[in-house]
Structure formats: structure tokens, C-alpha cells
Amino acid sequence: MKKIAISCGDLNGIGLEILIKAHTLIYPHITPIYCVHFELLKQASELLNLPLPENLTLSHCLPPSISPPPIKAGTITQESGQYSFESFILGCQLCEDKQAHALCTLPIHKKAWNLANIPYLGHTQALSHRYKTEAIMMLGCEEMFVALLSDHIPLAQVPSLMQSERIYDFFMRLYALYPQERYCVLGINPHCGDDGIIGKEDQEIQNAIKYANHTLQAPIFCGPYPSDCGFIPSKRQEFKTWIAMYHDVGLAPLKALYFEESINVSLGLPILRVSVDHGVAFDIAYQGKATILSYLNAIKFLTHPLFSIKT
Structure with missing residues (x-):
């Protein structure tokens, strides 16, 4: 079975609840390598009144210099930000050392990373910096995937990226x-x-489409289509993959339609990384309300890919 490194995400959110709830469902299909201290899983289990599965064990631990902070449900803390980052880095290292086939990340809180002086706006930017290549963020499920030309940047910066050469390269x-x-x-x-x-x-986008299709000698890239009509039922019958110039333009329709089941995939890296397509959900942390469908789909994607992903 494939070994999958799983970073724990922000301890104060729903990550550990998802990990515990889903373990018995994923264990027959993969060997999970949880990047978290066992005492934190015990603490989460007690807070949730959710017994730990008997076959849940840890084969790798974070460095001795990393101490497990206390869980503070629904709270943004520097300690949880630092811990979630160290868990993520361990997951990357396991993949790099071929001790894991892929990495699945549970949700972090960007402000908590900021408080911990971590200079990245989330997993994707950290991965791009670590592997010295710009990762492509793509989110979705079997019915719909959306690739993003720009992801976690201010809206005010997006127009400067609308250059035909840059879009063509993307x-x-x-x-x-x-x-x-x-x-x-x-x-x-x-x-x-x-x-x-x-x-x-949009004329820059149109030029990029023209040049790309000419290079490929086929009408592969279609549009540009107005974003307010890009996801209407007829378009969803016609297409399975969308390209959005800006984060919210592509993800608002996706999450309206498939919020609980979509996943996040990082393309163009030397390791394969997937994630749940939702945040830390502090408002329901440690209340037993977290859904695990996105996480299960992420694991399923790693074991039985629905699509051809190249690393």
C-alpha cells in the first residue's frame, strides 16, 4: 500500500477531528504517516469524546526541538501556527526522502503562520519557494476542476498579471x-x-488563447468567456476543467456547487501534494461537526487518481 504523509494542520481547528474520524476508513487503503505528536491526538480525542482507533500509530515524530502546544479550540495562536508549519515541513521531507509516496495537508490558518513569522501565505506559496518553482493551484472534484492563474494575492495586483506571454506560459x-x-x-x-x-x-487573454491553440494545433483553450456565465449549466455540460484568472472568480462557483467534496491539488512540483478544499472552521472546532468527505476524496485521489497528474 502507498504510504501517505499527512500534516495535521492547525491544532485549534478541525484537522485533528478529521484525522481521527477518517482513520478507520482510509487505513485499509493506505499507510498513513501522521506528522503530529501522539499526545495531541489523545488530547483531541478527549475534547471530542471520540475514542482513538486501536490501529492508529505514529511511525515518525517531529524533531525533539518541537514541543506540542496545548489545543485552544477556535483560537488563532502563534504556537499552533508554528506547529502546523513544522508538521507540513516533516511531510515534505518524508516525500523527498521517498519514505512517503505523497503528502496530504490538513488546513492551516494563514494568520497563525503570520504570527509565527512564517513568510508564506499558505501551503502553495511555501511549496513554490521550497522547490523553486511556481506551483499551479487547482481545485475541484470529479465533476469540475478549476486551475488558477493567480491565487493568494490581492485583487489589486491581478491586472498586472494580464500579459499574453505570461498567460500563454501558464x-x-x-x-x-x-x-x-x-x-x-x-x-x-x-x-x-x-x-x-x-x-x-481580456484582449491579452484572447491573444494567449490564440497563440496556445496555434502551438498545439488544436482548439484546446476556449474563450475567454464572461465569468458570470462561465459556470452555467450548458458550460458544465461542455467542460470539465476551467481556468480562472483570479482566485475567487473560479472558486466561488466551485464551492457553491461542490464545497464538501472538492480537493486542492498542487501541480508542477517534484512531490505530489493534495489537500482538503476548506479551512480550519474555528466556528465548529472540537464540536464533533466536521465533515470528512473532502479529506476522503483527497486520499482517494492519491490512491486511485481520477485524472492524469504529472509531477
């Missing part, structure tokens, strides 16, 4: 990593700019 890289027959490319301005009346950025 298209070609995505096609090499995740080849599909057709992609639905979303515009960025209302009505895709109405031929330049509402901004010129």
Missing part, C-alpha cells in the same frame, strides 16, 4: 501537467471587456 504548463481535450478560459472584466470598452485585459 496555459502551456498546465497542458503539460494536466492534459485535457478542452479548457474553459474565463475572462476577468465584466462581459470580457466588451471589446476593450471595459478594460483591455
